[in-house]
Amino acid sequence: MAQISITVNGKVRKADVEPRLLLTHFLREQLNLTGTHLGCDTSQCGACTVLIDGRSAKSCTIFAVQADGAAVTTIEGLAKDGQLHALQTAFWEEHGLQCGYCTPGMILSAVDLLQKNPKPSEQQIREGISGNYCRCTGYQHIVNAVQRAARG
Amino acid sequence: MISTAFEYQRANSLDEAIKKLQETGGRGKLLAGGHSLVPLMKLRMSEPGILIDIARIPGLAGIREKDGKIEIFAATVHHDVASSALLAEKCPVVAETAGEIGDPQVRNRGTLGGSLAHSDPSADYPAVMLAVDAEIHLKGPKGWRIVKASDFFQDLFTVDLAADEIIGGVQFAAVKSAGYAKLHQRASGYAIVGVAAALDVKGGVITSARLGLTGAGSHATRMTNVEKALAGQPLSAKTIEAAAKIAGEGIKHVNADIHASEEYRRAMIPVFTKRALEKAMARS
Numbered sequence: 001m002a003q004i005s006i007t008v009n010g011k012v013r014k015a016d017v018e019p020r021l022l023l024t025h026f027l028r029e030q031l032n033l034t035g036t037h038l039g040c041d042t043s044q045c046g047a048c049t050v051l052i053d054g055r056s057a058k059s060c061t062i063f064a065v066q067a068d069g070a071a072v073t074t075i076e077g078l079a080k081d082g083q084l085h086a087l088q089t090a091f092w093e094e095h096g097l098q099c100g101y102c103t104p105g106m107i108l109s110a111v112d113l114l115q116k117n118p119k120p121s122e123q124q125i126r127e128g129i130s131g132n133y134c135r136c137t138g139y140q141h142i143v144n145a146v147q148r149a150a151r152g
Numbered sequence: 153m154i155s156t157a158f159e160y161q162r163a164n165s166l167d168e169a170i171k172k173l174q175e176t177g178g179r180g181k182l183l184a185g186g187h188s189l190v191p192l193m194k195l196r197m198s199e200p201g202i203l204i205d206i207a208r209i210p211g212l213a214g215i216r217e218k219d220g221k222i223e224i225f226a227a228t229v230h231h232d233v234a235s236s237a238l239l240a241e242k243c244p245v246v247a248e249t250a251g252e253i254g255d256p257q258v259r260n261r262g263t264l265g266g267s268l269a270h271s272d273p274s275a276d277y278p279a280v281m282l283a284v285d286a287e288i289h290l291k292g293p294k295g296w297r298i299v300k301a302s303d304f305f306q307d308l309f310t311v312d313l314a315a316d317e318i319i320g321g322v323q324f325a326a327v328k329s330a331g332y333a334k335l336h337q338r339a340s341g342y343a344i345v346g347v348a349a350a351l352d353v354k355g356g357v358i359t360s361a362r363l364g365l366t367g368a369g370s371h372a373t374r375m376t377n378v379e380k381a382l383a384g385q386p387l388s389a390k391t392i393e394a395a396a397k398i399a400g401e402g403i404k405h406v407n408a409d410i411h412a413s414e415e416y417r418r419a420m421i422p423v424f425t426k427r428a429l430e431k432a433m434a435r436s
Contacts, residue, residue, distance in 0.1 A: 020155045043187065056260055057260055057261050058258070
C-alpha cells in the first residue's frame with residue numbers, strides 16, 4: 001500500500017491505496033465523485049478527463065499514486081459558491097449534451113482549452129476537444145457551448 | 153481494466169533511479185508520464201514487478217539552447233514541446249510533431265523520453281528525431297552515453313537502451329526547413345504513416361536531406377534513397393515530386409492491421425513524403 005495525499009476540488013484527501021489503483025477509480029469509488037465517468041478505459045474517449053494541476057488529463061491512464069501531492073479538479077469542483085462555471089452554464093444554454101455521458105470530460109477539456117486560448121476559433125475548439133468522444137455525435141452543440149463560454 | 157500488482161518507488165535523481173533499476177534485477181520499469189506504459193499494463197501486456205517514478209526528478213523536464221544546439225530533457229511533456237517559443241522560432245518541425253501526438257490530454261502527460269524508449273512502431277517522435285539527426289543522451293551506472301537516433305531505434309519496441317539506463321534528453325542542431333506530415337488513426341491519433349523531412353539548403357540547392365518514416369514498419373527508419381535523390385538538386389516542386397515517388401521503395405516489411413492494409417500503407421508513404429517535403433520547402 002502507498003500513502004497518498006491529493007487535493008481534490010480544494011479539499012485534501014489522504015488515503016492508503018494499492019499502487020495499481022487508477023485515479024479514476026480513486027475518485028469514483030473511494031471519494032464517491034461519480035461525475036468522472038469511465039468510458040473506453042483505453043485513453044481514447046476522454047470521459048474520464050479531470051484537471052491535474054490545471055491541465056486536462058485522462059484519469060483512466062494515471063495511477064492515483066502519480067497524482068500524490070497534486071491538485072485535482074473534477075466536474076463536481078467547477079461550480080463555486082453555488083454558481084455554475086461559465087462552461088457549465090453555456091452547455092446548459094446551448095444544450096451541449098444529449099445522453100450526458102461525455103459531458104464532464106468535455107467541459108473539463110474545454111476549461112483547459114480556454115485557459116490556454118481564451119478566444120479559440122471553431123477549428124481550435126474542435127481540436128481542443130479532439131480527445132473527447134460524444135457517441136451521440138452531438139458535437140455541433142458542444143462547439144456552440146464552448147463558443148458561448150468564450151464570448152463570456 | 154486493472155494492471156497486475158506492482159511495487160511503487162520514486163526516484164529524486166537520475167543516479168538514484170539507476171541504482172533502483174539495478175536493485176530490481178530486471179523486474180523494474182521507469183514511469184514518467186505513463187502514457188505508453190500504463191495502457192500496456194492495463195492490458196497486461198506489460199507486468200513489471202516494480203515501477204520507479206522519475207516524473208519528479210528535478211531538472212529532467214525543460215527545453216533550452218546550449219552551445220548552438222537545442223536540448224530537450226526527457227520528462228518534458230508533449231504539450232510543452234508543442235508550445236515552445238524557442239522551438240517555434242528555431243526548429244518548428246519538432247514542435248509541430250509534438251502537437252500531432254494523440255490529443256490534448258495525452259500531450260499534457262506523455263513525455264519525450266517515454267515515447268522514445270517505448271518506440272511504438274506508429275509513434276510520431278521517432279520520425280522527427282531521425283530527421284533532425286538527434287543525439288539521444290543516456291545515463292547508466294558507468295555514466296553518460298550518446299546514441300544517434302539512427303542507431304537508437306532497432307526493432308519493434310526495441311531500442312539501444314540497457315535495462316539499467318535512462319534517457320536524460322536529446323540534443324540536435326536546429327533546422328528550420330523541415331516538416332512533418334502524418335496520416336492519423338482517428339481514434340488513437342497514432343500515425344498510420346508519418347514522415348518527417350529536413351532539408352539543408354544553400355543558394356537554392358539542397359545540400360543534404362534527412363527523412364524519417366514512422367508507422368510503416370517495425371520501427372522508425374531513415375529513407376536514405378529519397379535523401380540521396382534530393383541531395384545536390386535545386387529546391388523545387390519538381391525535385392520534391394520526383395524524390396517523393398521513390399519513397400518506400402525497397403522496404404521489405406510494411407505493417408498491416410485493422411486500420412490500414414500493407415498495400416494502402418505503401419501507397420501512402422510517397423503521398424506523405426511529398427507533403428512533408430512541401431512543408432519543409434515552405435519553411436526554407
